[in-house]
Amino acid sequence: MIYNFSAGPAILPKEVLEQARDEMLDWHGSGMSVMEMSHRGKEFMAIAEQTEHDLRELAQIPSNYKVLFLQGGASSQFAMVPMNLLQGKKKSDYINTGQWSSKAIEEASKYCTVNVAASSSDRNFTYIPSQDQWQLDPEAAYIHYTSNETIGGVEFHWTPQIDPNRNIPLVVDMSSDILSRPVNVSQFGLIYAGAQKNLGPAGLTIVIVLEDLLGKSLANTPTLFDYHIHAKNDSMYNTPPTYAMYITGLVLQWLKQKGGLEGIEAINIAKANLLYDFLDNTEYYHCPVAKSDRSRMNVPFTLHDSASDDAFLKQAKLNGLIQLKGHRSVGGMRASIYNAMPLEGVEKLVAFMKEFADHHA
Structure with a gap:
């Protein structure tokens, strides 16, 4: 028996791989592999709808949040977040707890002034700064943090509390700990995660975003980087990563069984x-x-x-x-x-x- 401790792409449940194997050449009598299906055909639309339903059920996602199935990896979100959430403001708050936080900060700096409200670089990113240490900018458009740093092995076991008098969204990169525990989605404006660690194979990125935040992207935002476009088209504006969505759907069903x-x-x-x-x-x-x-x-x-x-x-x-x-x-x-x-x-x-x-x- 081989046990794969890779950080990503990572281990998938054996039961999921066995089911994918059995359905590889003929999905449910359709005569097609999922990889061969039209993303707009009734067969794949059924897969996509069930996958979103199961994700919403597992994570208890409120109805006023959109679930987007995108490409580009979580790294694409480092740019998409400021493009979509600055909404006329010119500053943002970031918490720096490791290499993925640092990359997000570097990318966001191309679009706005980034205030690093707290950092654990002083101890080589081996801890999470407590919230009472954070120096937030009152003019920031949003607050961003990484809930689990895959490289350094530090994780937020708590959700930052936002001043209720401030109308500011909390944004989190959950790429490596999404669906590993319950979270209150309503505390966030936006959650994003690459699939290849805890959800499925590489190629799929999940975005869970509050509807009120949509439709106010920067004027020069590329079409495929606009959350509102994807939301209006149910993640079908272009061909989504269909096979990765299918495997993720099987993982979600496996999680329900667990x-x-x-x-x-x-x-x-x-x-x-x-x-x-x-x-x-x-x-x-x-x-x-x-x-x-x-x-x-x-x-x-x-x-x-x-x-x-x-x-x-x-x-x-x-x-x-x-x-x-x-x-x-x-x-x-x-x-x-x-x-x-x-x-x-x-x-x-x-x-x-x-x-x-x-x-x-």
């Missing part, structure tokens, strides 16, 4: 606790992230002697544990334990890590 977001959260907590408890009770491994801000999705750690990194990765692979190398900018190791990673995979990883430490300490 007890919804409450059920999957309990599993994710158990997996994370198992791995972090081991890391905290060994001298051979070290996790640099502040305990209160540790990600349930991405667990970075280092070995006592970095000279053993290659041996660790080689032996892990021989034991069926793959894609554990940390991001090149951070080094060390990283275990990504998204929704689809079974508890058994984390148990096997911990057993291997203990055995490796016993032989190399």
Whole structure:
């Protein structure tokens, strides 16, 4: 049995892959693969409608929010957010907690003055700045943060509270922890996420946006970067990433079978606790992230002697544990334990890590 700890594109549920295999050549007697269907045909329209229905049900998305199925990855949203949400203003607030926050800040700076209201760069992005440290700009059009930093392994386990007297949308990049736990969608103006970590294959980006925020994009916004255009056309203005939408729909059905977001959260907590408890009770491994801000999705750690990194990765692979190398900018190791990673995979990883430490300490 191989357990894939890749940060993305990442592991998908075995049951989903098996169903996709069985439906590959002939979806429900249509005589077509989903990849061959017209995106406007009745067969794919049924898939798209069910996928949106299941997403709305799982995440409890209010009716006054639009769900968009887009291309371009979450990185495209770094530009689309300011293009659509500045709405006559010239400033925005960003919270910088790692590399993905930094990229979003860099891109938004092309369209407005970005106020970095808080940053954890002083400690190499190993913690989340508490909200009482934030220095928000009263003239900002929106507040943006990244709920989980895939590379650094820090995660918001709380939702920022916005002054009710300020009519300002809260925007969040949830690419690597979307649907890993329940959230109150009504607290956000806009949620976006690339699919390739917790939802499905690469190529699909989900945007959940409050209807009131639509229709006020910058004058020079390209048509395909205008949320309002996609909303008016039910994400069918151009050909959407149809097969990625189909697989995401299967993942959503799998999540419902797991007890919804409450059920999957309990599993994710158990997996994370198992791995972090081991890391905290060994001298051979070290996790640099502040305990209160540790990600349930991405667990970075280092070995006592970095000279053993290659041996660790080689032996892990021989034991069926793959894609554990940390991001090149951070080094060390990283275990990504998204929704689809079974508890058994984390148990096997911990057993291997203990055995490796016993032989190399």
